[in-house]
Amino acid sequence: MCTSDKYRRNSYGIYFTSMVMNEGNSSVYDRGNETVVNQFEQPTWQVFLWALAYSVIVIVAVIGNVTVIWIILAHRRMRTVTNYFIVNLAFSELSMATFNTVFGFIFAIHNDWYFGTGYCRFQNFFPIAAVFVSIYSMSAIAVDRYIAIIHPLKPRLSSTSTKVVIAFIWMVACGLAFPQYFYSSVEHFQTRTVCLVDWPEGVGGRHQLIYQLIVIILSYLLPVSVMFCTYGIIGTTLWGNPIPGDPATRINYQHQIKAKRKVVRMMTIAVITFAISWLPYHLYFILGSFRSNIYTEKYIQQVYLAIFWLAMSSAMYNPVIYYCLNQRFRSGFKWAFRWCPCIKATGEDELEITTTKAFRMTRSYRSNTVPHASVRQNADNGDEVKSNCV
Numbered sequence: 001m002c003t004s005d006k007y008r009r010n011s012y013g014i015y016f017t018s019m020v021m022n023e024g025n026s027s028v029y030d031r032g033n034e035t036v037v038n039q040f041e042q043p044t045w046q047v048f049l050w051a052l053a054y055s056v057i058v059i060v061a062v063i064g065n066v067t068v069i070w071i072i073l074a075h076r077r078m079r080t081v082t083n084y085f086i087v088n089l090a091f092s093e094l095s096m097a098t099f100n101t102v103f104g105f106i107f108a109i110h111n112d113w114y115f116g117t118g119y120c121r122f123q124n125f126f127p128i129a130a131v132f133v134s135i136y137s138m139s140a141i142a143v144d145r146y147i148a149i150i151h152p153l154k155p156r157l158s159s160t161s162t163k164v165v166i167a168f169i170w171m172v173a174c175g176l177a178f179p180q181y182f183y184s185s186v187e188h189f190q191t192r193t194v195c196l197v198d199w200p201e202g203v204g205g206r207h208q209l210i211y212q213l214i215v216i217i218l219s220y221l222l223p224v225s226v227m228f229c230t231y232g233i234i235g236t237t238l239w240g241n242p243i244p245g246d247p248a249t250r251i252n253y254q255h256q257i258k259a260k261r262k263v264v265r266m267m268t269i270a271v272i273t274f275a276i277s278w279l280p281y282h283l284y285f286i287l288g289s290f291r292s293n294i295y296t297e298k299y300i301q302q303v304y305l306a307i308f309w310l311a312m313s314s315a316m317y318n319p320v321i322y323y324c325l326n327q328r329f330r331s332g333f334k335w336a337f338r339w340c341p342c343i344k345a346t347g348e349d350e351l352e353i354t355t356t357k358a359f360r361m362t363r364s365y366r367s368n369t370v371p372h373a374s375v376r377q378n379a380d381n382g383d384e385v386k387s388n389c390v
Helices: 044-073 081-110 116-123 126-150 159-182 206-240 247-290 292-296 300-312 314-325 327-336 347-354
Strands: 002-009 015-021 028-031 034-037 184-188 193-197 360-362 374-378 383-386
Touching (some): 044 081, 044 300, 044 314, 044 327, 081 116, 081 126, 081 314, 126 159, 126 206, 159 206, 247 292, 292 300, 314 327, 327 347
Antiparallel strands (some): 002 015, 015 034, 184 193
16 A cells, blocks of 8 residues: 655656655655555566666667768768758757766666756756657757649748758757756655656646647647648659659659659658657547656556657667668768768779769640749759759
8 A cells, every 4th residue: 555745746757756655666765654666666677678678778879870970971962952861850859868868777776866957857858849859850850841742933941941941850859848847856755766857836837738839849749740741742743743754854853853852752761760760648638637646657667668769769760761762872871971881882882972963954835834944953952952053
């Protein structure tokens, strides 16, 4: 039989209880005539298995995203509008892996905070902002692809404008995460110390519920809906329309369409992966808002660790997707790890990320078409720039 002295919730969704129990089989402390138990203490073998699972996320995400950033920033050919957003996405996922995943796991494994008040505030702020940046960066890529493919004659973002958009994304993300920082605190219980978000009206109060609703809408439902709609329209355009033009120009046009399809396919898979990874996490919060007693269930800690692992694993998938579906990134990865005995990098891989490929194509539409235009295309990402030279 047990009773709860206090319920609080931290940014990872677990309600912490200072349990007063008459019996237990884990960390037990005497307190007068009562026995105080840390109900979240786990056996060593279980901790080891979870640590192994979370280590996979950290290792793959850190190595993969650092390599993606290097491939883009170290090679001028890779510095396109889309790839600048991919750099921002990779940095946010790198931040999630190094801060959110590592420290979140250490905290969640026993629900004991070892890092002090200052880092508690940082942990509830920066990694959460990085999650927002991740989804908004993917949204920016979707909008950029939409403009490039559906409205190719409209002006594209310049390098400066892209950096301004990225700065704005970080400002919005930090604004959304600021309440987590403002209300963060450390509390000391009989068996452990916890880092939590102490809302003014407590668990289930108006402030917490409004904030949680805003976060779910702005960081998941709205951007995911926008991306699915955007890529749906793009897919209909690229795969549903017949290829125009006479046979003389059709080959170049087919090459252009094929390049755009590759990028759209790659980013669509990235969005679907993100949506699936984070769906159980948000459903967990929604269910807990209406049935807070689920946080006192016997196996809730194991359920949460599984849901948290799935959400954090989104940080490691994108580099793998880039490698599998984009020739340029595949060549970049090979060239970055050419020192490994099992990696065979060739001169063609180096040229793929350092030499600009361009070709000239004149579009001739017979009816209901846009005007003629000479187009120079960055073949792998489908970017078009009006030009009179090759």
